[in-house]
Amino acid sequence: MERLLVSCEELAGLIGAPSVRIVDTRWPVGDGPAGRDLHRRARVPGAVHLGFDSTRAPDPQPAGRAADPASLAAALADLGVDEGTTVVAYDDNHQFTAARLVWLLRAHGFERAFRLDGGWPAWLRSGGPVETGPVPPPPVGSRPPLLDRPGPLIAGLDDLLAHLAAGLPVVDCRRDSSWAEEPRLIPGARRLPMRALLAPSGLRLPSSQVRAAAAAAGIGTGTPAIAYCGAAISAPAVWLTLRSAGVTGVRVYDGSITEWVSGGRPLVPETAGRSRDAGSGM
Known part of the structure; x- marks a missing residue:
């Protein structure tokens, strides 16, 4: 993993x-x-x-x-x-x-x-050490890191549309407070909020439990899937947590629901029942 x-x-x-x-x-x-x-x-x-x-x-x-x-x-x-x-x-x-x-x-x-x-x-x-007071100037890197053009971990709108047309899983990762404000999904999506993958302590659940939560949302360890949220903050957290548990086929739609609705595209009510998200992340 x-x-x-x-x-x-x-x-x-x-x-x-x-x-x-x-x-x-x-x-x-x-x-x-x-x-x-x-x-x-x-x-x-x-x-x-x-x-x-x-x-x-x-x-x-x-x-x-x-x-x-x-x-x-x-x-x-x-x-x-x-x-x-x-x-x-x-x-x-x-x-x-x-x-x-x-x-x-x-x-x-x-x-x-x-x-x-x-x-x-x-x-x-x-009990880790905490630094307070004035922030010292950051050290200077010798040169900027080399960052390639976006790879397959970032999905665009066209990727999402093709994914939906193929009937592949899409998950809505918004926190419950955002969900309460807009309790509808991109058609074909299911709920998988970050809190479903965390223990009460806030630490990641054991890998077997993370994989089980993914499976309940229709995502196997190698299943191609796309995650979205409100502004690509909670969805990357779900991506990271799933991937760290061996679920490697997930990509993040960075336009998220913001781009989806801005084009006049529909949202639909959830039919698979409420998530157990406690109301965290975006």
Whole structure:
């Protein structure tokens, strides 16, 4: 199975390693830029901050549209990430922005990218060290990382339409609060929210339970599938969690439901019953 997650214990052992860049991606729901203030107040020692706005294409593109690889590479280089860097990203385990960053880097061929399992809440519970006070300037990378053009992990609207026409599984990964606001799906989709893949602690469920949840949504270990959400934040978290458990056929539709409805395309009521999502992620 592909390694995509690191534990708090593992991250503690990486602090200060010159070839490792710890990236705080916290971007709270409803007030994303406040994540920068959260980072200034308290962070994993040595962490740098990268906001969701650095990972998305500029307006008027859909909110979740992946940033151009050159733009993303430049933003990472400003944080000291170069071709030989290992990136470990964390989020608040509510808005899964670290999973989005890992998905984008992997989609562009940068394989040394990982998410902290359980995010910042798990780090605090683990008793890991916390740095406060002024944020030191980030180290400077020798050159931007080489990011390829988008690979097959990113699905576009045409990919989604072809996928639906073939009768292949599509999953809606929006959190329950978003679902309550718009309780309808892209036709043919089923619900698979991130919370269905997490233990009460916020850590990833054992691989066998993750695979069982995927199977209940019609996704086998090698089944081609597409995940979407509201702005390609929760869907990458589902992608990462499934892939780390050996479910390798999932792609993320980065236009997500935002692009789908903007073209006047229909949404339909769910018929397969409610999910057990507790209301987290986007």
